[in-house]
Amino acid sequence: MTQRPILWAAAAAFILLAIVAVAVQLYSRGEFENEEIAIANGPPPPLPQVGLPDAVAPEKELLPVEPETAREMNAARPFSSAKVVAARPFRSRLTGEDLERAITCLAIAALYEAGAGADDQLPVMQVILNRVRHPAWPNSVCAVVFQGAERQTGCQFSFTCDGSMLRWRPSASALASARTRAASMIDGKVEPRVGLATHYHTDWVLPYWSNSLDKITAVRTHLFFRWNGYWGTGAAFGGIPTSIEPRIAQLASYTNAHSVVETPLSEEEAALATGEAAVTETPSVTVATDVATRIELPQVPVLKLALDPKVQPGRWALDALEMCAGRAECRVAGWLDTAAAPARLTRETVSQTAPTFVFVQELRNRTRQAYWDCNRWPKASTSRCLSGGSQAADLLF
Known part of the structure; x- marks a missing residue:
């Protein structure tokens, strides 16, 4: 009987040590990057409107400055001093034609947005997957990529609504390479350089939202950003991707999985x-x-x-x-x-x-x-x- 309190005390100490160990691990991964946000009680703050396409008129998406001026202004703005936290592996639940549709959407987006090089494609793919798990965007790969594509302006990714897909088509070899990269990203590969970025733009343009977000890294001519505050931390990326990917008629010529019949x-x-x-x-x-x-x-x-x-x-x-x-x-x-x-x-x-x-x-x-x-x-x-x-x-x- 006299040993029972000792056993209870030992068990409590073991549990406390386990909790501390988990907390240290999460902190080292950057999950508690902003301690005040991580330990705050109550619901998260409202989603910010800055950086969302419908927050302003489409014609105001880019500020009217010349490319060289935009480059100078972008270069003058410092990067955030906060640690760049790698996203968690995506690891989707997609199978069959839904997986095929997601791979094609991700590969096509990377090709049109970043060209054929792996070093440029992987950061773009990571941003798309980050958006899939963020409550501000749809919870499927194809829905994120083609969000707003029905409009001539205001689409999330310009190639989906500016006629790029009619003017140029990637080669079979470039598409095959991009598909391989897309499949690996969907299956858990992480591009750590862009962390939890949800936005990016080329350095020769100046979007209206760029000064309101944290500038976290640059990959060649692309600059990557995340929201500041709670919605830019790991805790905000808890959305569960859907297991159903929409069919995109514009991609029907790339794969039968996107044929709309x-x-x-x-x-x-x-x-x-x-x-x-x-x-x-x-x-x-x-x-x-x-x-x-x-x-x-x-x-x-x-x-x-x-x-x-x-x-x-x-x-x-x-x-x-x-x-x-x-x-x-x-x-x-x-x-x-x-x-x-x-x-x-x-x-x-x-x-x-x-x-x-x-x-x-x-x-x-x-x-x-x-x-x-x-x-x-x-x-x-x-x-x-x-x-x-x-x-x-x-x-x-």
Whole structure:
């Protein structure tokens, strides 16, 4: 009986030592970088609005200064003296197509934002993964990368809304290397140089928010920032990433995992969407009146299709198939720039203003074929690519 108090005291001392050991470990990792914040009671402060894209009008995102002036101002601002704390390993719960979608989103973002070099890509990937676990942003990789992409301005990553993906496409080897890096980051690799950064910009621009955040490091021409106070500490990055990644139509040409298909495709539709001729009987589909404008011509009807720039040409081909439903012969022409489309479609106007997309249906010849620029959007059947206005006129008239 006399030994029981001694045992209780020893147990209490052991527990206390364990708590101290854990606290020391967390402190060494930087989890208690700001002691007052770490031990404070009560709920965290409200999320700051500085550095979020919707906090100001998009046109005010960058201050109107010349590149050299921006470089001088950026260089004059000192780095934060606080320790740069490495983020915890990401280690996602993603599997199957969801994992494939996340890897592709992360790789594409790194390529367009930082180029092909690993030294530039890894910091960008880390910022994206930091955002996934921060409550100020969506909790999936693809949702973070393409947040705001539906707007012409105000998107989180400019390449998703400024037409970059239409002007340039990474090589297969560059994409493969970026995908390897993305997969390793999603599986727990950490880029320690940027720590808990949630923002970055090139040194030749000056965003309105840069003076309000802690400047923590530079990697080549990129400067990296984190929020000051609680929302820039490790305690704020406790969000659990989702196990479901959204499909991004803009990435459908990179992987089938991002293909956006509302219903299962028939054999004919699948072949059509990949640029191969399809030969089966026409399904019965009613065309919505707001999708196309009927152009009356003496011979074969030519329909004008408003092309959605957010999807791949295979989706346009399926739209054209629906528009031509019930017609023995049908032609469809579409322009990405609707303002450039001729008011009246004739051989002359089409020759002068080449369409982006052409679809031809001739059931008597058992032909349904979509044409587009194979240099811009690769397709399997390279013998049926759209090369210009003259060819488009020959196909349509």
